Amino acid sequence: MNLVYFGSGSFGLPTLVRLVAEHRVKLVVTRPDRPAGRRQRLEPTPVGRFAAESGLDSIKTALVNDPEVLRRIRGAGADALVVIAFGQKLGGDLIDDVFAVNLHASLLPRYRGAAPVNWAMINGDVETGVSVIRMSRRIDAGDVVGRLATRIDPMETAGQLEQRLAEMGPRLMIETLALHEAGKLDARPQDNADACGAPKLAKTDGTVRFDQPARAVQRRVHGLTPWPGCTVRVAGSTLKLSRVAVADDGDKPLATGAPGQILDDHTVACLEGRVRLLAVQPPGGTTMSFEAYLRGHPVPAGAGIEPR
Numbered sequence: 001m002n003l004v005y006f007g008s009g010s011f012g013l014p015t016l017v018r019l020v021a022e023h024r025v026k027l028v029v030t031r032p033d034r035p036a037g038r039r040q041r042l043e044p045t046p047v048g049r050f051a052a053e054s055g056l057d058s059i060k061t062a063l064v065n066d067p068e069v070l071r072r073i074r075g076a077g078a079d080a081l082v083v084i085a086f087g088q089k090l091g092g093d094l095i096d097d098v099f100a101v102n103l104h105a106s107l108l109p110r111y112r113g114a115a116p117v118n119w120a121m122i123n124g125d126v127e128t129g130v131s132v133i134r135m136s137r138r139i140d141a142g143d144v145v146g147r148l149a150t151r152i153d154p155m156e157t158a159g160q161l162e163q164r165l166a167e168m169g170p171r172l173m174i175e176t177l178a179l180h181e182a183g184k185l186d187a188r189p190q191d192n193a194d195a196c197g198a199p200k201l202a203k204t205d206g207t208v209r210f211d212q213p214a215r216a217v218q219r220r221v222h223g224l225t226p227w228p229g230c231t232v233r234v235a236g237s238t239l240k241l242s243r244v245a246v247a248d249d250g251d252k253p254l255a256t257g258a259p260g261q262i263l264d265d266h267t268v269a270c271l272e273g274r275v276r277l278l279a280v281q282p283p284g285g286t287t288m289s290f291e292a293y294l295r296g297h298p299v300p301a302g303a304g305i306e307p308r
Contacts, residue, residue, distance in 0.1 A: 001177060002026050004078040006064070010046040011166045012084030015103060018170035019082065020054060023177070026076040028058040029069070031087055065091040080177060083135060084169070092137055099180055100135035103173055105165045106198065107131060107147060109190040112140035113198035117162045120152065120198075121223030124216070127151055128161070130168050132176045134187060141195075143187035146176045154218060157225040157243065203228045207307040210260035214246045214273030229281075231308040234262075235299045238308060242287050243279040260305045266294065268305055 001023045005016055008031045019025055028051040036043040044052065044060075051058040057076075061069050064086075070093055073081075081100035083090065090100070106116035108131040113119075120128045129149035136142035148168050152161060179185045206228030208220045221230045221241045230241045247267045257269035267274040277290035282297070 001079040001181065002077055004029065004073055004076050004081050005047075006030075006081065006083040006086040006088075006090065007047040008045040008087050009085035011105065011162060012103065012169065013046055013050060014166050015082070015084055015169040015173050016047065016050065018174060020056070022174060025056055026078060027073065028056050029064060029073065029086075030058060030060055032060045032062055062088075064088045065093065070094065080180065081135070082173065089139060090135060095135040095137075101132050101145065101173075101176060102135055102140075102142070103169050104131050104133060104140055105162060107149060108133060108140060108144055109192065109195035111198035112195055114200035116198040117165065118158050118198070118201055118223045121158055121161065122220050124219055125152060128165070130165050130172055132172055133190075141190060141192070143189050145179075145185050145187050146172050148172050154215075154222070155243075155245070157222045159226045201228055206231050208232065208241065209307050210268060210270050210275075210305060212259075212271050214270040214275045217268075217270050217275050218244050218246055233306045233308050235297075235303045237297060238283050239293070240281040241277060241279075242281055244275040244277055247274040247276045257302075258304075262299055262301055262303045262305065264301045266290070266299070266301075 003019060003023050003025050004027045005019065005025050006029045007016060028047060030045045030048040030051065033042040033044050033048065035041065048058065048060060059069060059072055063069065073094065078098065081095065081098055083100065083102040104116065106120060107129045111119055127149055129147055131144055132146040133142040133144050150164065150168065206224055208217055208230040210217055221244050224230050225242050232239055232241060257263050259269055259271050261269045263269055263274065267276050279287050280290050280293050281287045282293065
């Protein structure tokens with residue numbers, strides 16, 4: 001099939017690589033280069049970089065519905081449009097008269113929006129997955145034409161889960177395109193009554209409170225890693241929490257303390273239970289084990305951890 005691919009983020013790269021291998025990607029549409037790093041040099045999107053390295057014809061635009069951009073896209077003669085982590089809404093002039101599909105990192109209609117992986121973890125879902133939907137004029141609301149599910153490991157971070165979901169994308173997208181070509185695609189409308197949102201995260205979301213159960217603390221820390229991260233104050237210092245485990249006391253008496261208090265074994269008391277800090281990142285430093293951090297930054301028992 002002749003395809004036009006719309007994408008910017010790295011989530012869609014595994015699928016794009018597979019599409020290039022098995023179909024004819026006539027055009028790649030991505031966002032413009034942006035300043036990055038300390039020197040604020042212009043850097044292409046991950047998709048833009050791959051397109052350049054692979055010799056694919058590409059457009060970098062902040063206005064995908066601009067008439068000149070529309071002319072270029074139509075000129076590619078696409079049999080289908082594939083959209084993954086693009087960051088712009090395609091208008092009706094693009095999607096109404098062509099087979100246009102989107103790969104989304106959730107089991108729609110759950111978690112429509114920009115941060116489905118994060119919110120699935122924060123909210124304690126035990127399962128998530130990827131969905132392919134027909135593009136519609138409402139964001140993430142089109143008919144579902146394919147789904148793959150996976151269990152969420154409570155010890156993985158949002159970054160790790162997103163990578164797993166990205167690796168599930170190629171199989172589902174290739175199967176969807178094959179079914180479409182064969183005229184056997186089963187399109188199922190989403191039940192809007194089951195829909196829930198996944199709003200875009202901001203840097204100000206990057207913290208955690210301990211006046212909640214230990215499992216909820218773990219879900220928030222892992223659901224916000226690597227970005228925006230959970231930044232807290234520990235014994236007067238700023239620290240980003242990257243990974244925690246729910247402490248298991250077995251048959252021992254449960255150690256207690258006020259929520260956020262460091263206990264004698266350096267676990268942290270929660271409203272219910274305790275968490276063990278496994279990986280942390282000091283300002284300007286690299287991620288390290290909490291044990292390694294304590295060797296250079298002693299934290300006395302009884303000290304508190306506070307949201308920043």
